[in-house]
Amino acid sequence: MERLVNTTDHGQPEWHLDNDGSGHVIVLSGEWIAQDGRIPPFPADALRQVEKGQDITFRTEALGRWDTALISFLWDLKQQATGAGLTLRTDTLPDSARKLLDLLPEQAAPPPPPPHRGFAPVTAVGAYTLDSLTEIGTVTELGAETARGALAAATGRGRMRMTDLMSNVRDAGPSALLIVSIVNFLIGAILAFVGAVQLRKFAADIYVASLVGIAMVREMSAVMTAIIMAGRTGGAYAARIATMQGNEEIDALTVFGIPVSSYLILPSILSLILTMPFLYLYGCLIGMLGGFCVAIGMLTVTGAGYFHQTVNAIALNQFEFGFVKSIFFAALIGLTSCRIGLRAGRSAADVGVAATRAVVVGIVGVIALDAIFAVIANTLGI
Amino acid sequence: MAPDMPPGDDGRETLMSLQGITLAFGSKIIQQNVSFDVRRGSIFAVMGGSGCGKSTILKSMIGLLRPRQGRYLVGGDDYWQGDDAHRVTVSRRFGVLFQSAALWSSLTVGENVALPMQMFTRLDAGTIRRLVELKLGLVDMLHAIDQYPSELSGGMKKRAGLARAMALDPDILFFDEPSAGLDPITSARLDDLIVNLRDGLGATIVIVSHELPSLFAIADDGIFLDAQTKTPIAHGAPSWLRDHCDDPQVRAFMHRERPETLSGRTD
Numbered sequence: 001m002e003r004l005v006n007t008t009d010h011g012q013p014e015w016h017l018d019n020d021g022s023g024h025v026i027v028l029s030g031e032w033i034a035q036d037g038r039i040p041p042f043p044a045d046a047l048r049q050v051e052k053g054q055d056i057t058f059r060t061e062a063l064g065r066w067d068t069a070l071i072s073f074l075w076d077l078k079q080q081a082t083g084a085g086l087t088l089r090t091d092t093l094p095d096s097a098r099k100l101l102d103l104l105p106e107q108a109a110p111p112p113p114p115p116h117r118g119f120a121p122v123t124a125v126g127a128y129t130l131d132s133l134t135e136i137g138t139v140t141e142l143g144a145e146t147a148r149g150a151l152a153a154a155t156g157r158g159r160m161r162m163t164d165l166m167s168n169v170r171d172a173g174p175s176a177l178l179i180v181s182i183v184n185f186l187i188g189a190i191l192a193f194v195g196a197v198q199l200r201k202f203a204a205d206i207y208v209a210s211l212v213g214i215a216m217v218r219e220m221s222a223v224m225t226a227i228i229m230a231g232r233t234g235g236a237y238a239a240r241i242a243t244m245q246g247n248e249e250i251d252a253l254t255v256f257g258i259p260v261s262s263y264l265i266l267p268s269i270l271s272l273i274l275t276m277p278f279l280y281l282y283g284c285l286i287g288m289l290g291g292f293c294v295a296i297g298m299l300t301v302t303g304a305g306y307f308h309q310t311v312n313a314i315a316l317n318q319f320e321f322g323f324v325k326s327i328f329f330a331a332l333i334g335l336t337s338c339r340i341g342l343r344a345g346r347s348a349a350d351v352g353v354a355a356t357r358a359v360v361v362g363i364v365g366v367i368a369l370d371a372i373f374a375v376i377a378n379t380l381g382i
Numbered sequence: 383m384a385p386d387m388p389p390g391d392d393g394r395e396t397l398m399s400l401q402g403i404t405l406a407f408g409s410k411i412i413q414q415n416v417s418f419d420v421r422r423g424s425i426f427a428v429m430g431g432s433g434c435g436k437s438t439i440l441k442s443m444i445g446l447l448r449p450r451q452g453r454y455l456v457g458g459d460d461y462w463q464g465d466d467a468h469r470v471t472v473s474r475r476f477g478v479l480f481q482s483a484a485l486w487s488s489l490t491v492g493e494n495v496a497l498p499m500q501m502f503t504r505l506d507a508g509t510i511r512r513l514v515e516l517k518l519g520l521v522d523m524l525h526a527i528d529q530y531p532s533e534l535s536g537g538m539k540k541r542a543g544l545a546r547a548m549a550l551d552p553d554i555l556f557f558d559e560p561s562a563g564l565d566p567i568t569s570a571r572l573d574d575l576i577v578n579l580r581d582g583l584g585a586t587i588v589i590v591s592h593e594l595p596s597l598f599a600i601a602d603d604g605i606f607l608d609a610q611t612k613t614p615i616a617h618g619a620p621s622w623l624r625d626h627c628d629d630p631q632v633r634a635f636m637h638r639e640r641p642e643t644l645s646g647r648t649d
Contacts, residue, residue: 034513034551037505067551067583072516100582103575104519246487346532347487 013038013069017046018059024050026077029062032070039069042076052085058092071100075108082106139339142261146269146335149262159262160270168271172233176279179232180225184283187220188212188290196298205299209306210313212291217314221283222322223370226329229276230362234337237268238358241341242351250342260342269334276330277323284322321382325373332369333362394421397554397586398443403452405438412438414612416452418605425580425587427597427604427620431635434609436590437481437558443588444478444556445469456554474502477552477585481559483543485531491518491542492527498549517545521575537568544575548583555579557589561596569593573600594638598624606632 011030018025032039050056063070074093078101081088090098153160195211241264244250253260288310295301337358344354398420405412412435420426428436441447443454445461454461456472485494495514499505505513518524521541531539540560547555560576561569573596580587591597597604597620606616606623608631616623616632624636633639 034509035503035505037503037509039509039512068513068516068548071520071582072512075516075519076512096582096584099578100520103522103578103582104516105522105524108515108519108524347530349488 011064013040013073015040015073017049024054024056025059026056027059027062028070029064031064032066032073034067034069034072036069039073042073042080044080047080047084047086050084050086053087055087055089056081057089060092060094063094066097068100070097071104074101075104078104079107139335142265142339142342143331143335145259145261146265149259149266150270153262153266159259160266161263164263164267165270168267169274171236172229172271173275173279176228176232176275177282179228180279180283181286183224183228184216184221184287185290187224188216188287188292189294190290191215191220191287192291192294193298196294200299205295205301206305206309208291208295208299208301209309212295213288213310213314214318216284216287216291217318217322219322219370221287222280222325222329223366225276225279225283225326226333226366227363229272229279229330230333230337230366231359233272234333234362235355235359237334237337238341238344239351239355241338242344242354245342245344246346246348246351265334265338268338269331272330272334273327277326280322280326281319284319317382321373321377325370328369328373329366332365336361336365394423396420397422397457398588399453399455400443401453401455403439403442403454404450405435405442405447406450411612413607413614414451416605416607416614418614418617420586420588421603422586423580423584424603425576425589425601427601428588428590428607429592429597429604429620429635430607431592431609434607435612436592436607439607440556440558440588440590444476445473474550475552475554477547477550477555479540479543479547479555479557479560481562483531483539485534485539485542485546487531490528490530491523491534491545494531494542495546495549498546502550517548518542520548520579521545536563537565537572540564540572541575544572548579551583553585555585555587557587557591559591559593560589561591561593566595569596570599572596576600592635594620594636606635 013028013030013032015026015028018027074097078088090101093101149160191212192208195208196205199205199207199211241250244264250260253263292303292306295306296303340354340358340361344350396419399418401417403416404414405416416439428439430436438447442449448462456475459468459472461469461472485491486497489497492514495517496510499510499513503510515524515527518527521544523538523541523545526534526538526542531542534542544557544560547557557576561572564572576587576589577600579585589597589601601620604618604620604623605614606627606629607613608615615629616627618627620636623632627633627636
C-alpha cells in the first residue's frame with residue numbers, strides 16, 4: 001500500500017512545526033513506511049506553543065512514499081490537537097490520507113485495567129470445593145441420563161444409532177489389538193524376569209508361572225489395557241466432542257432435541273464397555289505368553305509344566321474379578337472423557353486442553369478406582 | 383482482454399495476470415482455461431453461482447492450491463515458478479480476509495493483528511502496539527482489542543479479520559465473501575470501508591462474492607464464472623455487465639431472475 005506522492009525525496013521520515021506568519025504549519029517530509037520502523041513519535045508537549053482555537057495546516061511537498069506509518073503519526077497528532085482545542089486543517093493533507101484519518105475514532109482505547117489477582121486462599125479453596133462438587137454432580141447426572149438412554153435403547157425405544165455404535169466399537173476394539181498385545185506381552189515378560197531372579201534362588205522356578213498368571217489376571221492386564229484405552233480412545237472422544245462444541249454441532253443437536261447423552265455419549269461409553277473386557281481377556285493371554293517365553297528361555301521349566309502350573313494357580317473367579325473391573329474402567333473412561341469434551345471451550349487450544357485432561361483424568365481415575373477395588377477385594381476376601 | 387470489456391477501460395497497469403489457468407481436485411475439474419488481468423488499484427470481483435469455483439480461484443491466487451495448468455503472474459513475477467521461498471516473498475504482498483475470518487482463536491483481537499508484524503518485521507513492541515491500534519481503529523474495532531474471537535459477533539470477526547489482513551500493509555487484498563452473513567447495514571459499512579481502504583492505501587482488491595448490491599456498489603472490474611462450462615463467460619464491472627451483457631446466465635444472475643432454461647442454481 002505505497003502511494004507515490006513525491007519521488008524526488010527518499011529521506012528519513014521527518015516533520016517540524018513552522019509558523020510562516022499566516023498560521024501554524026506542519027511540514028512533512030521523507031518516506032513514511034511502517035516496516036522500516038522509523039516512525040517519529042509525536043511528543044506530548046509539541047503543540048504547547050500553539051494558542052487555543054488556532055488552525056494547523058499541512059505542507060506535504062517533500063513527502064515521499066507513505067503507508068499506515070504516516071496515518072499513525074497523524075492520528076497521534078489529531079488526538080493531541082483535539083485535546084488542546086486546536087483545529088487540524090485535514091483538507092491540506094493528501095486526499096487518501098484524509099479519508100483514512102476520518103475513519104479513525106477521536107480517542108485511542110484506554111489501556112485495559114490490570115486484572116485483579118488478590119491472594120485469597122479461603123475463597124480459592126471454597127471455589128475449588130464448590131467446583132468439584134458441582135462437577136461430581138454433573139458427571140453423575142450425565143451418567144444417569146446415559147444409563148436411561150441405554151435402557152431405552154435396550155427396550156427398542158432409544159435414539160442411539162447402531163451404525164455409530166459399530167463404528168465406535170471398531171475404533172475402540174480391533175484397531176487397539178496391536179498396542180494392547182505389545183504392552184501386555186512386555187508386561188508379562190518383565191514380571192517373569194523380575195520373578196525369575198528371586199525364585200531361582202529357592203529353586204522355585206515353576207512358580208514364575210503362578211506369579212505372571214495371577215498378576216496379569218488380577219491387576220496388570222486390566223489396568224494396562226485401561227490406561228492404553230484412556231490415552232487412545234478417551235483422548236480421541238474428548239477431542240472430537242470439544243471440536244463439535246466449537247463448530248456449534250452440539251448446539252445443533254440440542255436444538256433438534258436430539259439428546260447428546262444418547263446420540264453421542266452412549267455409543268462412546270457402550271463401545272468401550274463392550275470391547276474393554278475382551279481386550280482384558282486377550283491381554284491376560286498375551287501377558288502369560290510373554291511370561292512363558294522368558295521362562296522357557298531363562299529357567300529350567302518345560303512348556304507343559306508352565307501351562308499346568310498356570311492353570312492350577314488361577315481360579316476362575318480371578319478372571320471374573322478382572323472382567324468386572326474392566327467394565328467399570330471402561331465406564332469411567334468413557335464418561336469422564338465425554339464430559340471433559342462437553343465442557344471444553346470453543347477455541348482450538350481448548351480442544352488440546354480437553355484431550356490432555358481426558359487422558360490425565362482417565363489414567364489417574366483408573367489407578368484410583370483399581371485401589372478401591374483392591375480394598376474391597378481384601379475386605380470380601382476374593 | 384476479452385472483447386466484452388466495458389468501453390473506456392482506464393488503462394491502469396496490470397498487477398496480476400492469470401493465463402490459461404486450470405484448477406482441479408484429483409480428476410474433478412473445477413475451472414479450466416481461466417484468463418484475466420487485475421489492474422492496479424481496482425476492486426476486482428470474481429462472480430458466479432454457488433459451487434462454480436469462485437473460492438477455488440481465490441485459493442489458487444493466494445497460493446493455497448497449485449493450478450494444473452497455466453501461468454499466474456504477480457507484478458510480472460511467475461508465482462508458481464521457483465521455490466517456496468520465492469512464493470513466501472511474493473505472498474508477503476498479499477492480505478487475505480477468509481470467509482469465516484479465520485482469526486486465531488487462542489489470541490486476542492490485538493494479538494491476531496500483531497502476530498504477523500512480530501513474525502516478519504523488526505519493529506519494537508511500542509510501535510507494533512501503535513500500528514495495531516491504528517489498524518483496529520480504521521475498522522472501528524479498537525474497543526475489542528483485548529477480546530477473544532469467540533466473544534465477537536460475525537460482523538466484528540469480519541472487521542477484525544480485515545484489520546489482520548492489513549497487518550503488513552499489503553498492496554493486494556483478497557476478500558472471500560466479505561459480507562456473507564452480515565446484515566445490509568453492516569454490509570454497506572464494510573463496503574464503504576473497503577473503498578476507503580483502496581482509496582486511502584492504494585491497495586488492489588480481489589473480492590469473491592455473490593452479494594449483488596455490494597458488487598454493484600464497489601467493484602469496478604470483474605469476471606463471471608460458469609459452473610456448467612467450467613470456464614469464465616463474461617468480463618467487466620458488475621454494474622456494466624448488469625446493463626450490457628446479453629448472456630442469459632449472467633443476466634439471470636445480475637437481475638435475480640429465476641431462469642427457466644437453466645438447471646443450476648444461480649444465486
